[in-house]
Amino acid sequence: MRILTGIQPSGKLHWGNYFGAMKSMFDLQAKGEEIFMFIANYHAMTTVRDGATLREMTRDVALDYLACGLDPEKSIVYRQSDVKEVQELAWFLSCLTPMGLLERCHSYKDKMAHGFDATHGLFAYPVLMAADILIMNADLVPVGKDQKQHLEVTRDLAQKFNNAFGEIFKLPDAYIPDSVATIPGTDGQKMSKSYHNAIELFEPNGSIKKKVMGIVTDSKTMEEPKEPEGNSIYELYKLFATPEEVAQMAASFRAGNYGYGHAKKALLEAYHRLFDPFRAKREELAKDPDTLEDILKAGAARARAAAAATMEKVRAAVGL
Numbered sequence: 001m002r003i004l005t006g007i008q009p010s011g012k013l014h015w016g017n018y019f020g021a022m023k024s025m026f027d028l029q030a031k032g033e034e035i036f037m038f039i040a041n042y043h044a045m046t047t048v049r050d051g052a053t054l055r056e057m058t059r060d061v062a063l064d065y066l067a068c069g070l071d072p073e074k075s076i077v078y079r080q081s082d083v084k085e086v087q088e089l090a091w092f093l094s095c096l097t098p099m100g101l102l103e104r105c106h107s108y109k110d111k112m113a114h115g116f117d118a119t120h121g122l123f124a125y126p127v128l129m130a131a132d133i134l135i136m137n138a139d140l141v142p143v144g145k146d147q148k149q150h151l152e153v154t155r156d157l158a159q160k161f162n163n164a165f166g167e168i169f170k171l172p173d174a175y176i177p178d179s180v181a182t183i184p185g186t187d188g189q190k191m192s193k194s195y196h197n198a199i200e201l202f203e204p205n206g207s208i209k210k211k212v213m214g215i216v217t218d219s220k221t222m223e224e225p226k227e228p229e230g231n232s233i234y235e236l237y238k239l240f241a242t243p244e245e246v247a248q249m250a251a252s253f254r255a256g257n258y259g260y261g262h263a264k265k266a267l268l269e270a271y272h273r274l275f276d277p278f279r280a281k282r283e284e285l286a287k288d289p290d291t292l293e294d295i296l297k298a299g300a301a302r303a304r305a306a307a308a309a310t311m312e313k314v315r316a317a318v319g320l
Helices: 015-030 051-068 085-094 099-103 106-113 125-134 145-165 205-213 232-240 243-255 260-286 289-318
Strands: 002-007 034-039 075-079 140-142 173-175
Touching (some): 002 015, 015 051, 015 140, 015 232, 034 289, 051 075, 051 289, 075 289, 085 145, 085 289, 099 125, 106 145, 125 145, 145 173, 145 289, 205 260, 243 260, 260 289
Parallel strands (some): 002 140, 034 075, 140 173
């Protein structure tokens, strides 16, 4: 089964990224599935307007994925911009995309509500996403619940193309593990760099500690019993800790005489237990930029072979 996932290099990756699409992909890799992972630098251009910054952030994403568990011997990792066929397919799909379909996409409306520029690139984002997926003949796409609508757009466009030109594309399915819920940020909203409430994977330890200790809570005193469910600290702790540790924190909250400060320290310890080995690996990888580039070029060659095979069929179908 072929799995495809992508990540924008539009900022530092954070806890929400790891426990969303990243960890889902690593779990599938461990099961022996065929993984295509791309760094979506075309998509990032909707918000990143500096070339040097985009190159640096693209490199950072590659380092983060490789440090956290991506194995280039088992999976294909590549830059979106190294597969030029994606843009060609995006145009073909655009010619079949109803305006109303894009106007209904809640992600675009959400970005507008948060002050993003209303550009064509941002509006047409789901079409390029569809091209990314369909060109690789993906079976499954790990997505967060907030991205499921874009996957539905991909399926709609694949079906429209097939209806018009014959059965070319398979209809991919979303892969949303039941165990992965929306990851809360430091303010209780969904964690997102756009909302300035994210905790980065590899920012300085002092900064991580400051953010964890600054997670917004209610005004209950240490002595008062507290309901753990829905509490941002508890919800984050569940991602890092063992089931036994999670049960103990829940019991402590409900019993009282357990403050938010205690919970925040436990969360910080659980983060370091998981991520300190990843941080060490990332530091080693960063010392060898030539090897990193070789990994990305090798992945791009394999990805382009798959894309070229798809586009040969597509061009013939549309009459080019």
